[in-house]
Amino acid sequence: MxxxxxxxxxxxxxxxxxxxxxIAIFTINKDSNMDILNFVMLCITFFTIMITxxxxxxxxxxxxxxxxxxxxxxxxxxxxxxxxxxNYICYIWMACIPIVAITSGKLSSNITLLQNTNINLKxxxxxxxxxxxxTGLGNIKLFxxxxxxxxxxxxxxxxxxxxMLVKLPYYKEIKKIIGENKTSKLIKDISNVISxxxxxxDERYTIENDTIAIIMPNTDINGADxxxxxxxxxxxxxxxxxMEEKKYVNIDNKVSILQYKKDISSAIEFxxxxxxxxxxxx
Numbered sequence: 088m089x090x091x092x093x094x095x096x097x098x099x100x101x102x103x104x105x106x107x108x109x110i111a112i113f114t115i116n117k118d119s120n121m122d123i124l125n126f127v128m129l130c131i132t133f134f135t136i137m138i139t140x141x142x143x144x145x146x147x148x149x150x151x152x153x154x155x156x157x158x159x160x161x162x163x164x165x166x167x168x169x170x171x172x173x174n175y176i177c178y179i180w181m182a183c184i185p186i187v188a189i190t191s192g193k194l195s196s197n198i199t200l201l202q203n204t205n206i207n208l209k210x211x212x213x214x215x216x217x218x219x220x221x222t223g224l225g226n227i228k229l230f231x232x233x234x235x236x237x238x239x240x241x242x243x244x245x246x247x248x249x250x251m252l253v254k255l256p257y258y259k260e261i262k263k264i265i266g267e268n269k270t271s272k273l274i275k276d277i278s279n280v281i282s283x284x285x286x287x288x289d290e291r292y293t294i295e296n297d298t299i300a301i302i303m304p305n306t307d308i309n310g311a312d313x314x315x316x317x318x319x320x321x322x323x324x325x326x327x328x329x330m331e332e333k334k335y336v337n338i339d340n341k342v343s344i345l346q347y348k349k350d351i352s353s354a355i356e357f358x359x360x361x362x363x364x365x366x367x368x369x
Contacts, residue, residue: 091201091204092201094193095197098190098194098197101190102187102190102191102194105183105186105187105190106187108183109129109132109179109187110129112176112179113125113126113129116174124161125176125180128158128184131154131184132180132183132184132187135147135150135151135154135184135187136187136188136191138150139187139191139192139195140191140192140194140195141195143192143195143196144188144189144192144193144195144196145192147188147189147192148185148188150188151185152185154184155181155184158177158180158181159181162177221271221274221275221293222274222275222278222299223275223278224278224292224293224299225290225292225293226292227292227293227295229292230292230294230300230302230358231354231355231358233292233302234250234357234358235353235354237302237304237347238347238351238354238357241304242347242349246304246305247305247307247308247346247347248303248304248305248306248346248347249307249311249346249347250302250347250357250361251300251301251303251311251314251315251342251344251345251361252298252299252300252301252343252358252361252362252364253277253281253299253300253301253318253340253341253342254298254341254343254365255274255277255297255298255338255339255340256297256340257339258270258297261273261338264336265336273336274296277299277322277325277340278291278293278299280318280321280322280324280325281299281301281318283321284314284318285301285303285314286303288304288305289301289302289303289306289314290304300358300361301314308344308346311344311346312344315342315344318342319340319342322338322340325338326338341365341366341368342365342368343361343362343363343365343367344364345357345360345361345364
């Protein structure tokens, strides 16, 4: 990363210096016969810089080659046909155009490389971050990894494992009524209730905006049912608290519990089956 930044600085300063030299030579040189042509070449030089920066070094070099060929053909023609002397600035134009093309191409490629590096680092960061910012619980990537691990444990050691899902069926409507910020706080409050109602060894995750999952190792369906009633009561108390504060939002919720069975082949299937159970919670 540091090497890329150094190269960007180097090529930027180099391009800046090249432009300064070109403008200085253009300003100092005063040849009435070539003033218009020199101005055209100055415009073409800046056009080459822009095209090379956006299109890359190869495009810039192709454009430079075409420009030099046409320019050289023209000045030799006017030298032979009109007997106009070829000035030293003509050779400077033929040298400076490919130079600025190479410099701006290198600058462009290094900036593109830096942008791609930043994108890759951002993607790696997102893959590493496994905590939901809104609730502080694990996210869905961590959920699937841990659920797969607990399923393997349950199968290998023949111990129970239960998955619980807590869903807010009217999440979108609540968000429209009280706004995004207050909805985020409400979800945080609900996640706190769930954390208080579950054990330390239970793992909690935000798998969707309106759904929280709890993996309960060493817990059968009867033990999970006790926790379910505890969560229902906790959310009811939160409803009463909101009513006392005159925040008239009814937190309707559905809770499903499903114990792992050997015929469940994957974590995705386990979650899907638990989601189907939500429809039976009334």
